[in-house]
Amino acid sequence: xxxxxxxxxxxxxxxxxxxxxxxxxxxxxxxxxxxxxxxxxxxxxxxxxxxxxxxxxxxxxxxxxxxxxxxxxxxxxxxxxxxxxxxxxxxxxxxxxxxxxxxx
Numbered sequence: 001x002x003x004x005x006x007x008x009x010x011x012x013x014x015x016x017x018x019x020x021x022x023x024x025x026x027x028x029x030x031x032x033x034x035x036x037x038x039x040x041x042x043x044x045x046x047x048x049x050x051x052x053x054x055x056x057x058x059x060x061x062x063x064x065x066x067x068x069x070x071x072x073x074x075x076x077x078x079x080x081x082x083x084x085x086x087x088x089x090x091x092x093x094x095x096x097x098x099x100x101x102x103x104x
Contacts, residue, residue: 021066022057027104028073029055034103035077035096050080074100 016024029051036047054076058065068076074096078086087094 016066018060021060024066024069025055025057028069031100031103032073032077035074035100036080039093040077040081072096 029048032054033044033047033051036042036050037044040047042050051073055068055073078090078093082090082093
């Protein structure tokens with residue numbers, strides 16, 4: 001799926017169940033690591049470690065749990081690889097390829 005999480009998060013607590021949150025968290029980690037390997041040239045273990053750092057598990061009572069999901073893992077990875085202006089400097093990378101979208 002590797003898509004932006006569209007559920008509204010209002011800061012009042014979790015907006016999803018635990019299973020749904022964990023599934024989404026793992027999916028975004030997978031997508032981020034894939035981009036870091038494919039486009040950033042990182043070894044698999046390093047890409048996975050970076051994904052775990054960027055997407056830590058947040059307890060159910062965290063007020064802004066899942067806020068990291070407001071944008072695609074693709075964009076976070078591209079910013080890390082090419083910098084914050086990647087979409088201007090590399091317009092061909094603004095949108096992820098179909099292969100990315102098919103990851104989960």
